[in-house]
Amino acid sequence: MSINNLERNYKKNTKHSNLLYQKSLKFFPGGISHNIRFFTPYPFCVKEATGKYLVDVDSNTYTDYWMGHWALILGHSPQNVSLALSKQVKNGTLYGTVNSLSIELAETIQRLMPKAEKLRFATTGSEATMYAVRLARAATRKKIVAKIIGGWHGFNSSLLESVNYPFEINEGLGLDVDNKYIKSIPFNDLDTSLQLLNNVKEELACIIVEPILGGAGCITPNNDYLQGLQEFSKKNNIIFILDEIVTGFRLSIHGAYKMFKLDPDLFTLGKIAGGGLPIGIVCGKNEILSLSNPNDKTNKNLICSIGGGTFSANPVTMTAGLKTLEFLQNNKKIVYSKINELGAYTRKELQKIFDENNADVKITGIGSLFNVHFLNNNVREINNATDVALADKEKLRKYHFALISKHKIFFLPSKMGAISYQHSKVDIDKLLNSTRSIIESKIL
Numbered sequence: 001m002s003i004n005n006l007e008r009n010y011k012k013n014t015k016h017s018n019l020l021y022q023k024s025l026k027f028f029p030g031g032i033s034h035n036i037r038f039f040t041p042y043p044f045c046v047k048e049a050t051g052k053y054l055v056d057v058d059s060n061t062y063t064d065y066w067m068g069h070w071a072l073i074l075g076h077s078p079q080n081v082s083l084a085l086s087k088q089v090k091n092g093t094l095y096g097t098v099n100s101l102s103i104e105l106a107e108t109i110q111r112l113m114p115k116a117e118k119l120r121f122a123t124t125g126s127e128a129t130m131y132a133v134r135l136a137r138a139a140t141r142k143k144i145v146a147k148i149i150g151g152w153h154g155f156n157s158s159l160l161e162s163v164n165y166p167f168e169i170n171e172g173l174g175l176d177v178d179n180k181y182i183k184s185i186p187f188n189d190l191d192t193s194l195q196l197l198n199n200v201k202e203e204l205a206c207i208i209v210e211p212i213l214g215g216a217g218c219i220t221p222n223n224d225y226l227q228g229l230q231e232f233s234k235k236n237n238i239i240f241i242l243d244e245i246v247t248g249f250r251l252s253i254h255g256a257y258k259m260f261k262l263d264p265d266l267f268t269l270g271k272i273a274g275g276g277l278p279i280g281i282v283c284g285k286n287e288i289l290s291l292s293n294p295n296d297k298t299n300k301n302l303i304c305s306i307g308g309g310t311f312s313a314n315p316v317t318m319t320a321g322l323k324t325l326e327f328l329q330n331n332k333k334i335v336y337s338k339i340n341e342l343g344a345y346t347r348k349e350l351q352k353i354f355d356e357n358n359a360d361v362k363i364t365g366i367g368s369l370f371n372v373h374f375l376n377n378n379v380r381e382i383n384n385a386t387d388v389a390l391a392d393k394e395k396l397r398k399y400h401f402a403l404i405s406k407h408k409i410f411f412l413p414s415k416m417g418a419i420s421y422q423h424s425k426v427d428i429d430k431l432l433n434s435t436r437s438i439i440e441s442k443i444l
């Protein structure tokens, strides 16, 4: 089956989605509310989701590996969360005041991640990373922020730099001209990173890094990379920020920092911590977070003014987060061993299928996360975002689109997949068989 046939097939099966997408274009620039949600010829339109499934308006049912931007570790609308939410919505959706649920969620997070000495709740991950950077600048009274080439920390303006290949040109209109206070460093290349950092260390406020490069392609860190950055930070009084918005509660219930034996000054959480509702959290050392305390008079009323915002710590998100973390905590052995074993099985078997068919592919990932990279003459290894960008992304898009169109398996084209507690070996075997059939039908 050719890609044209796949598109024809997709269009035949998603007529209502097509009509709604044309309507969507009248309201939203590009017809979408998040840049990455568009894919050609048009994205299907979802009407409902439960467990591991998404159902579109034409009643196609997809096994979902996008899982709400990788946030839904327990699947769509898990029963314990839905039941608690239906009670909570009758009991207030936005108090706009201090509330006990937010204290309970903070207490739960701190118990699981003791390095969260203090926390501030916000509504998106983008805000959390923006506040983390602002706190770091406040704590050091320095301006330069080091980030990873290809690192994604949301749409906050300070970190919208070196996100898209070739990682050198301005990320877009409306940003500060060439973001002169950002220093971009290459993931997994410690020597070059340290050299670049060394050049700016006098002015360097912080280094922000995702433990796993997620949005850039699902790349794990080399042995000493994260430790090396942390060591440099400690030695030079630079704030070390770990962006755990994807990895927090996914790689382990205690976060990637525990797994990689790291000691971040600040770290950010989001996604899973909100149990399927909007959240962002900046956490970390008391002495740094306390710079945002509006009642602290020792600073001559000069505080680091970070938000929260109208919807921060709303009782609905707090309830969903609490119920999700409660479930993860009470069932941590079965949840994490299940999703991590399925992840390992997926990576191993996918690699085997591509190898057996002489397809030049590298599977990356860790725990319940994985992605496929089609290698070529220029790219033989996947160690950083440049490797991902120079690999054959068109083949990856075709592969993911073939899964959607022909096999009703959903990955957001080119993005990594996430396994939830709802997935089973039967689902993974279906993914493996579908992959085999796609390779054999010479679509790629």
Ligand SMILES: Cc1ncc(COP(=O)(O)O)c(C=O)c1O
Pocket: 069, 123, 124, 125, 126, 127, 129, 152, 153, 154, 155, 210, 214, 215, 243, 244, 245, 246, 270, 271, 279, 280
């Ligand atoms: C590592 C990381 N940080 C921050 C963000 C931004 O979070 P949000 O989309 O909730 O603003 C994301 C989103 O995917 C992310 O992957």
